[in-house]
Amino acid sequence: MDNYFAERNLKTIQKIKLKQKNLPQCCNDFLLGIENSTSSLTRLGYCYDMETFFTYLSAECPKFYGKDILEYTYDDLNQVTDYDIEHYLSYLNGYKNIDGKICANSEKTKARKFACIRAMYKFFFKKNKVSSNITEKVNPPKIHEKEIIRLEIDEVANLLDSVETGDKLTKQQQYFHNLTEKRDVAILTLFLGTGIRISELVGINVNDVDLEQNAFTITRKGGNRVILYFGDEVKAALVNYIIERNENKNVSKDENALFLSLRNKRINVRTVEILVKKYSKLVTPLKHITPHKLRSTYGTNLYKETGDIYVVADVLGHKDVNTTKKYYAAITDDIRRNAATKVKLREN
Numbered sequence: 001m002d003n004y005f006a007e008r009n010l011k012t013i014q015k016i017k018l019k020q021k022n023l024p025q026c027c028n029d030f031l032l033g034i035e036n037s038t039s040s041l042t043r044l045g046y047c048y049d050m051e052t053f054f055t056y057l058s059a060e061c062p063k064f065y066g067k068d069i070l071e072y073t074y075d076d077l078n079q080v081t082d083y084d085i086e087h088y089l090s091y092l093n094g095y096k097n098i099d100g101k102i103c104a105n106s107e108k109t110k111a112r113k114f115a116c117i118r119a120m121y122k123f124f125f126k127k128n129k130v131s132s133n134i135t136e137k138v139n140p141p142k143i144h145e146k147e148i149i150r151l152e153i154d155e156v157a158n159l160l161d162s163v164e165t166g167d168k169l170t171k172q173q174q175y176f177h178n179l180t181e182k183r184d185v186a187i188l189t190l191f192l193g194t195g196i197r198i199s200e201l202v203g204i205n206v207n208d209v210d211l212e213q214n215a216f217t218i219t220r221k222g223g224n225r226v227i228l229y230f231g232d233e234v235k236a237a238l239v240n241y242i243i244e245r246n247e248n249k250n251v252s253k254d255e256n257a258l259f260l261s262l263r264n265k266r267i268n269v270r271t272v273e274i275l276v277k278k279y280s281k282l283v284t285p286l287k288h289i290t291p292h293k294l295r296s297t298y299g300t301n302l303y304k305e306t307g308d309i310y311v312v313a314d315v316l317g318h319k320d321v322n323t324t325k326k327y328y329a330a331i332t333d334d335i336r337r338n339a340a341t342k343v344k345l346r347e348n
Contacts, residue, residue, distance in 0.1 A: 004203050005219050012040040019047035024072040030120050049116035056088050074129045082137035110141040150297040158283040163188050168282045186241035193234035195298035195316050198291040205256040220317045
């Protein structure tokens with residue numbers, strides 16, 4: 001695995017080990033049991049979610065009042081009822097965490113936290129550590145569909161134009177724009193022309209790019225290495241940036257990252273998020289555009305061009321095509337408008 005991803009994975013594992021010290025032994029058994037079938041980021045998320053769950057039991061369930069999280073056993077888990085789980089989901093609407101901070105969870109976050117507890121009980125039931133999987137009696141939180149925010153065709157063109165020209169930027173922003181214009185154009189073009197994830201983009205190395213084949217290799221979620229192909233517009237933006245990067249004498253010969261910060265080190269996720277927000281606000285101030293919204297824009301356009309949901313799912317790296325259908329195959333206004341002309345009430 002590439003050094004960047006190996007280092008990132010190691011840091012995540014170290015965070016897991018720190019969080020495990022605050023969890024009961026049964027949770028550590030669970031984390032060990034799922035280690036080979038989940039990513040380190042998933043397990044770290046489970047650590048936080050399990051800590052929230054056991055904090056809730058000690059604070060809200062009379063039979064567990066004041067119980068130290070580290071003291072919970074399988075016997076305690078057997079005493080938890082489906083009513084307790086339902087109350088937990090209600091508790092997630094608004095509560096104080098262990099630091100005294102007020103927390104309120106979205107529908108999506110509640111669903112994720114419930115998924116953690118459901119996976120935990122399913123594992124324990126399979127291992128005969130609990131007598132039943134009580135989470136099967138609980139209805140998961142419903143997630144209401146939200147409007148998918150993405151850029152229209154003219155907005156895509158305006159966004160790329162704004163990155164190239166730097167128009168409407170403040171004087172301070174224009175100063176930095178002069179230093180990063182070719183890099184920023186390449187990043188935005190790559191998002192809009194390939195649907196790449198932000199974590200995949202920051203992880204690209206120089207030797208991952210093959211300009212002769214119009215392709216580059218990326219590391220997907222879970223560590224799988226795949227090849228993505230790009231069109232001539234993306235190639236032109238990459239070539240312009242790579243030439244500038246190669247001419248930069250301040251870049252260390254040992255630096256493999258393709259996209260660099262002003263310090264000539266691998267660019268980080270936060271910096272990319274900020275630059276996407278900066279430019280998108282110039283052309284579409286009413287839309288909250290993120291790198292993921294650019295990915296949605298690409299997925300939508302690819303679906304419109306190909307009409308093949310499986311191609312879109314494969315290119316975007318979706319394991320479940322239903323994820324693709326949810327975001328990109330929804331009936332949009334232009335499809336509805338086109339459909340309205342298809343049904344004829346009278347022959348001409």
